[in-house]
Amino acid sequence: MKNQQRREVIQKGLIFALLIIFVLAIGFHEIAAALVSRVFGVSVRRGSVAELRFMMYFFGLYAFVTGWANIRKEGSWQQKFLQGLLTSAVAGFVVAIFDLLLVFLVSNSIDIRQYLTAFSIPSMSYFLFEKGQAGPLYHLGYFIVFGGLGALLHTLWITEMVQQAFEKTKGFIKTFATKASDAIPNVVKKYGKYLLLLVAAIIMYFLPRMWGSYINFVVGLVGLYVIAGIGLNIIVGLSGQLMLGYAAFFAIGAYSVALLNAPEPHNILLGFWPSIIIAIVMAILAGILLGLPLMGLRGDYLAIVTLGFGEIIRILLKSDLLENFTGGPRGINDIKGPTLFGRPFSNDIQFMYIIFIAVALSIFIYQRLQDSRTGRAWLSIKEDRIAAQATGVSLRKYKLLALCIGAAFAGLAGGISAARNQFTGPNDHSLLVSMNVLSIVIVGGVNSIPGIILGAFTLKGLPEILREVENYRQLAFGALLIVMMIKRPNGLWPATRPLYEKSHCLENEELNTGKERKND
Amino acid sequence: MTAKVKSPQVKQRDLGKIIRPIFGALVAAYILWRLYNVFIVEAKYGPQVWVSLLISGLIIGAVYSLIAIGYTLVYGILLMINFAHGEVVMLGIYAGYFVFEAAKAIQVPSSLNPELVFADAYPALSIFIAFIIGMGVSATVGFFLEKIAYRPLRKAPRLIPLISAIGASLVLQNVALLLFSPQLRNYNNPTVMARGNGWKMIINETPVNVPYTGVFTLILSVVLMLALLYLVRNTRLGKAMRAVALDKDTAALMGINVNHTISSTFLISGALAGAAGVMWGLHNGQVFNTVGFIPGIKAFTAAVLGGIGNIPGAMLGGMFLGLVESVGPTALGISFQLKDVIAFAILIAILIFKPSGILGEVLAEEKV
Numbered sequence: 001m002k003n004q005q006r007r008e009v010i011q012k013g014l015i016f017a018l019l020i021i022f023v024l025a026i027g028f029h030e031i032a033a034a035l036v037s038r039v040f041g042v043s044v045r046r047g048s049v050a051e052l053r054f055m056m057y058f059f060g061l062y063a064f065v066t067g068w069a070n071i072r073k074e075g076s077w078q079q080k081f082l083q084g085l086l087t088s089a090v091a092g093f094v095v096a097i098f099d100l101l102l103v104f105l106v107s108n109s110i111d112i113r114q115y116l117t118a119f120s121i122p123s124m125s126y127f128l129f130e131k132g133q134a135g136p137l138y139h140l141g142y143f144i145v146f147g148g149l150g151a152l153l154h155t156l157w158i159t160e161m162v163q164q165a166f167e168k169t170k171g172f173i174k175t176f177a178t179k180a181s182d183a184i185p186n187v188v189k190k191y192g193k194y195l196l197l198l199v200a201a202i203i204m205y206f207l208p209r210m211w212g213s214y215i216n217f218v219v220g221l222v223g224l225y226v227i228a229g230i231g232l233n234i235i236v237g238l239s240g241q242l243m244l245g246y247a248a249f250f251a252i253g254a255y256s257v258a259l260l261n262a263p264e265p266h267n268i269l270l271g272f273w274p275s276i277i278i279a280i281v282m283a284i285l286a287g288i289l290l291g292l293p294l295m296g297l298r299g300d301y302l303a304i305v306t307l308g309f310g311e312i313i314r315i316l317l318k319s320d321l322l323e324n325f326t327g328g329p330r331g332i333n334d335i336k337g338p339t340l341f342g343r344p345f346s347n348d349i350q351f352m353y354i355i356f357i358a359v360a361l362s363i364f365i366y367q368r369l370q371d372s373r374t375g376r377a378w379l380s381i382k383e384d385r386i387a388a389q390a391t392g393v394s395l396r397k398y399k400l401l402a403l404c405i406g407a408a409f410a411g412l413a414g415g416i417s418a419a420r421n422q423f424t425g426p427n428d429h430s431l432l433v434s435m436n437v438l439s440i441v442i443v444g445g446v447n448s449i450p451g452i453i454l455g456a457f458t459l460k461g462l463p464e465i466l467r468e469v470e471n472y473r474q475l476a477f478g479a480l481l482i483v484m485m486i487k488r489p490n491g492l493w494p495a496t497r498p499l500y501e502k503s504h505c506l507e508n509e510e511l512n513t514g515k516e517r518k519n520d
Numbered sequence: 521m522t523a524k525v526k527s528p529q530v531k532q533r534d535l536g537k538i539i540r541p542i543f544g545a546l547v548a549a550y551i552l553w554r555l556y557n558v559f560i561v562e563a564k565y566g567p568q569v570w571v572s573l574l575i576s577g578l579i580i581g582a583v584y585s586l587i588a589i590g591y592t593l594v595y596g597i598l599l600m601i602n603f604a605h606g607e608v609v610m611l612g613i614y615a616g617y618f619v620f621e622a623a624k625a626i627q628v629p630s631s632l633n634p635e636l637v638f639a640d641a642y643p644a645l646s647i648f649i650a651f652i653i654g655m656g657v658s659a660t661v662g663f664f665l666e667k668i669a670y671r672p673l674r675k676a677p678r679l680i681p682l683i684s685a686i687g688a689s690l691v692l693q694n695v696a697l698l699l700f701s702p703q704l705r706n707y708n709n710p711t712v713m714a715r716g717n718g719w720k721m722i723i724n725e726t727p728v729n730v731p732y733t734g735v736f737t738l739i740l741s742v743v744l745m746l747a748l749l750y751l752v753r754n755t756r757l758g759k760a761m762r763a764v765a766l767d768k769d770t771a772a773l774m775g776i777n778v779n780h781t782i783s784s785t786f787l788i789s790g791a792l793a794g795a796a797g798v799m800w801g802l803h804n805g806q807v808f809n810t811v812g813f814i815p816g817i818k819a820f821t822a823a824v825l826g827g828i829g830n831i832p833g834a835m836l837g838g839m840f841l842g843l844v845e846s847v848g849p850t851a852l853g854i855s856f857q858l859k860d861v862i863a864f865a866i867l868i869a870i871l872i873f874k875p876s877g878i879l880g881e882v883l884a885e886e887k888v
Contacts, residue, residue, distance in 0.1 A: 025698075025699055026695065026698035026699060027698065028698075115618065115621070115700070116699055116700065117698070117699065117700065117701040118698070118699070240679075242679045242682065242683070244686075292539050293539055293540055293543060293872045294868075294871070294872065297871055297875065299678055299679050299682075300600065300601050300678060300679070300682050301824075301871050301875065303601070303679075303682060304601065304817075304820060304824075304867065304871075305867065305868050305871050307817070308817070308821075308864035308865075308867045308868055309864075309868065311817075311860065311864055312861050312864050312865065315857070315858065315860055315861050316858075316861065318857075319855060319857045319858055319861075320855055320857065321854070321855055321857075321858065435686065435690065438683070438686070442683060471697075471698065472694075472698070474690055474693070474694045474697075475690070475691060475694035475695065475698065477687070477690055478686075478687040478688065478689070478690025478691035478692075478693075478694065479687065479691055480687070481683055481684065481686060481687025481690065482668070482669050482684050482687040482688060482691070485673060485676075485680050485681075485683055485684040485687070486669075486672045486673060486684070489676070489680060
């Protein structure tokens, strides 16, 4: 037992030390310091680093978390605290040894930035708190003091007394909430949904006028990704086909609108409204063409084929082969925006309304589809395709239908985005876009509209607002995908199972125990 | 007494069955037309062009084969596409790059040449070290990849590990981006093995270059593949790998350590990927953070082409894909920009017409 604890202390300490070293290696410590500085309300100029004290705060916070996360699970409170402290100390020790290398590099002014970008001399000495040779000692001290503090606070936090108080507060809030909801008259409850929708619509009308154009841009982007996310969710979440080339449909929508509305290369100028419908139809046609031969494939093969399809579309758009038709690698410029009764939609504020309406429409269609016979057929295919087939669900038909409807959503989002940006080019439709949409669906919550909206905000909106973290966005996407798959495969805001299914599950609870549920 | 029950014929209009032959005929007609155009109507390329294209195709095919083996090994055992395999290759390329940079930086002064560097003094040794380190780095990455991203999901439905693999791929790409910067770097080959150096073969009174790096790549990859075949067919570990691929539970009952075997598989496929990476670097000479993606997808295509789970199939598929990709654009008379389209189109065509590949897939029966 003693031995195992010792190993755990060393292992965890090593992991936490390696993590902070990794943070240095990718240069994230400067960004983290800048973020901390923003929390304290001190803005950081572009191209410079935050004040040193914020780096110290960040390091202290990290040490605190190390202590907090590593206390022992059982035993007396002294034992719990001691394990947290020791782990933190081990981490500090490892970091201090690594610091010696940094000190050596800094004091001999050896710049290895050419090979490892983050290891420039200012960046390294910033990491060492600009204390030179005393840096390692500072780091060790921080880990012991703040790690100890973290361990102590966590130990106190999980003592009976505090937990009971916490439960009491939670219970109090809960009873208050139920009382409050009981107090609402029935009429309001019945029609409250519509009232809420009305209020939301009014807010949606006024909000874009109050925001700046930058926020409008970001929210518009999030809205487009919500539409695309809902579409992909129909394919991935409802019918259970993993699709990695979703950006291809996006591209088809965008190019349809672009080609029909730009002076170059064709000068058709059809107008936005007919062309968005054509965009949707084209996307559906592409879905049929792709889907018909491929519906029999097993899941992971389908994923790779769709990825290949997406890449083919992108490479074709980029190549010289279609340059006269699609503008080649330069893309299409000066796409005309929509007009309604002679009034042009030119700025982001007016475009917000189109996006809001499109999002609302998408959510409405999605909800109706999900609750329909079709939606249940999709779910049944996803859960168990053999059983679904046996009960008379045509796999081919419903899978194809899902693909087409998903493609239609992508065509809509692509068309709107082309008109909004007044530009579209092959690089707007790279594999990364497909991955982003997939991440949004999976991180937010498969089959859950609030989840998708939340996912779009966290993955597309937040990085736009926190511009510092821009370079780290894709890294975070990837890490989130892995962590979500392992820890919460149902997403941040998981879908609630429908009521009819729930009652059924409760009846059969005894039968199902011991057998892993394999939904999603 | 066995009564013969005539099973009712389910009449289902299968549009795919109608569309597939039409699609195939169209593609075949297009290819034939282009071939006819290039070879008979235009006929502007002499044999020297085709020979040099064949040589470069064989070389790139050898690299694809090595990467494809990694996909096939993992798919055979875990039934998952190791989407991050291309990134494992990429890290191998970087490892080799750093070794050659170091070898060029260390000076070994001799009486003849006071500025002699290690890489030029001992080219064979420095290439050997580069391969060892490249294979080591890639194998380590593969090992931890499995441990962190795939092992917790072994019991999950099949698409979940695939999504996790996509996440791992994104993570590795961006870690490389942040560590090494997006800058495009050039491999610093030892002078003897500089890119473009090679034997001159005279065909049709035109010299055709047979690069040293290419010949080296071909020979080494064949050696590695033979070693792998020996390992899989004749050693205890290979036997264990085949047993685990067939049926994990039964293999565990027979006393095989399944976790250990799967880890070894990832180590082996990582090592092959690392070797392929250093070869790629030596021959093509460019490193950047997404360099592994396209070869990765193509190698997967090669693995599917040969029949996934089938090691000789992966080798064959890799070679075939390399040749088609190299000769294809010229033979069809289309722009060289579209060579990736050819690879992806082959992938789609294979999956539509013969998903089990040329040599047939070798997979556990339970999950397919």
